[in-house]
Amino acid sequence: MIEVISTGGLATIQDLGRRGALKWGVGTSGAMDDLAVAAGNILLGNPDDAAAIEVQIFPFRIRFQDDTTFAVTGADCDGMLDDLPVLPWCVHRASAGQVLHLGLPRRDGWAAGRAYLCVAGGVDVPSVLGSRSTQLRGEFGGLEGRALRAGDKVATGPFHEAGARVGFNPPALAMPLMVDGLPAVRVLRAAEYEAYTPQAQASLWNEPWRISPQSDRYGFRLEGTPLMPKVPLELRSHGIVPGVIQVPHGGQPIVQMRDAQPSGGYPKIGTVIEADLWRLGQTPIGSRIRFVEVTWDEAVAAQDANDRWLAEARRLVGLFRARRGGQ
Incomplete structure (x- = not known):
């Protein structure tokens, strides 16, 4: 369980989007940075499309109600867990009662629009039309179809140990454009x-x-x-x-x-x-x-490059866990 202490507004629960519903006039929604959500879930051993919290106005503060592991991906926003710095794109362990603070994103790189809080087991809200993503205009999905606000308590999936301090180079640095x-x-x-x-x-x-x-x-x-x-x-x-x-x-x-x-x-x-x-x-x-x-072929090649980056991230995290398991 996660308790929202303070938010600048427009923090929402998002996964990789609501596919196949356009025929009913329902848009895709989903994370604005799908690579960040997929990567955070890879770090934590979740399914790639597990739901996370998308933060776009800072600062943002939450309290962990239970022991868990988490990762903050997307923008580097000087995260602090109580008084300890939180490295972005890296797995961290939180104990019940600890407070996570996400400050203003660093502007030394251009990937500074949104941060994603991914947790072991994913954010646990009902799936609507095949997705947990918040659809603000339709007021469904996520938590009651709305942005998160102070005092909200959000359930998370079953806890599982995801290791410690494993992380990797974000795509903004690995694939600059x-x-x-x-x-x-x-x-x-x-x-x-x-x-x-x-x-x-x-x-x-x-x-x-x-x-x-x-x-x-x-x-x-x-x-x-x-x-x-x-x-x-x-x-x-x-x-x-x-x-x-x-x-x-x-x-x-x-x-x-x-x-x-x-x-x-x-x-x-x-x-x-x-x-x-x-x-x-x-x-x-x-x-x-x-x-x-x-061209169309170049667009397809760009998607292939994204897929390769995710596959390599999955491979490296798997190797790290296998090595730790053998020690």
Whole structure:
């Protein structure tokens, strides 16, 4: 059991997402940084899709009600367990009554948007449509379909010993992607790309885009040179998925994120590839990003690289545990 002592708001329970429900008009939800959740679960010996707590406004403090092991992945936010420092991307042991404090993320690296508290056994809330992820707009999943607040008590799965101090290099360092000193994400052209002026197309690829304070889990609103079509575009509402870059009439693009609605009518100029959604999810509000155009084959190769990173993490953690078991 975990007790929430204080939170800056919008901390939610998330797993790897709600798949297969788009046909009912239900979005995927899930962690903005799916690699961080999967990696934390690998560290703890959980299933990859066990639920964790996603923290995006700091500081965040919880009290462990029972002995457990845990890992904090995603952003490095100067974690403290009572008065002891907590290394990110590493397994730690907590005793009943100890308090975990997550402070402001370090900004010396760009992966500073969200931290994830993963615990042995996972966060134990009911599964809704195949996922424990919180869907804020629909008010279901997670804990009563809402963000966590002070005083909440959240159950965790059965305790199991996950070893101690094992950890690994986070993907932001293992697989960096920068352009002109700015974090970058890879993008495929979308259906209405050719409807935009050459100047708009050039701006999409060659200029930085600032993530607006009006951004959230539903969509990242970007600020930059307006992207204007050759002629005004009017489309019927149609299906969309996380990653789609829509362009409203004002020309400032919106990237649909994990809580994206399943349909929309704005024209689509591009799509952030699925393999890079975690990069975008870890980019702090107010910072700037760059888009890199890729082909379909390059997008598939990027997902293969993510899968290899997870497979290697799983292999190394397995080797560490096997060695400890043999001592």
